[in-house]
Amino acid sequence: MRGYTYRLQLVCFAASLLCVTGCGGSSDAPTTVKVEGTVTFDGEPLSEGSIVFDPADGKGGSSAGGIENGKFMFDSQLGQKKVLISASRDTGKKDQYDEPITESYIPAQYNSQTTLTADVKADGENKYTFELKSK
Template structure:
């Protein structure tokens, strides 16, 4: 191999290795922990819905999960969170395409105008119970 090609590879190989080491392993996303809990609506487990944890201070990302039979489990960054819970149900009516029409039935004070909060801790159990009422 000519000397000029050897020098080119001697510079190129370390540069590629440095690039690849930066692409693997570490990331800039904050650590997350598992959160879990229950959601009841008028005394009954919420059959299906969604739950979102938004940072109260607006810094960091949101986390979300599904609710099935009143239970949820997902990962969230730690800190103080606003909690938004929503669910919809079939109205028994159909639209022009013969598809079921659904309605959101969780009051706004649990989602768009939420009053719910949670403190997600870096260590310890992050188990929450949300008791929702229609009135």
């Protein structure tokens, strides 16, 4: 059930991002550019997870994407961003509905209490490398 709950939370989060950023078409829409990069955890590519770029000043919309095999790519608005990275893994246990139980294993300093930042610019490549450590 927890795996289902995690997927449902991810879908709801993505839907809320669409509501916040809109579907486009407006000439006064904020400029977005492609951001891409890599995420490692203890020196190994993060197999899967999610990454969010939140405006550091709290103004404007957030952008998010998935991480697969240590790589991510999505569109983001310009400016200084707080970066939040999350991932969960199977604990090997099952709940009362025989669903796998997962746990978040990325330390808070990379998500809820993030210290990660990115400066998204209009000119040049916006490539980032985030090297996370468990301790």
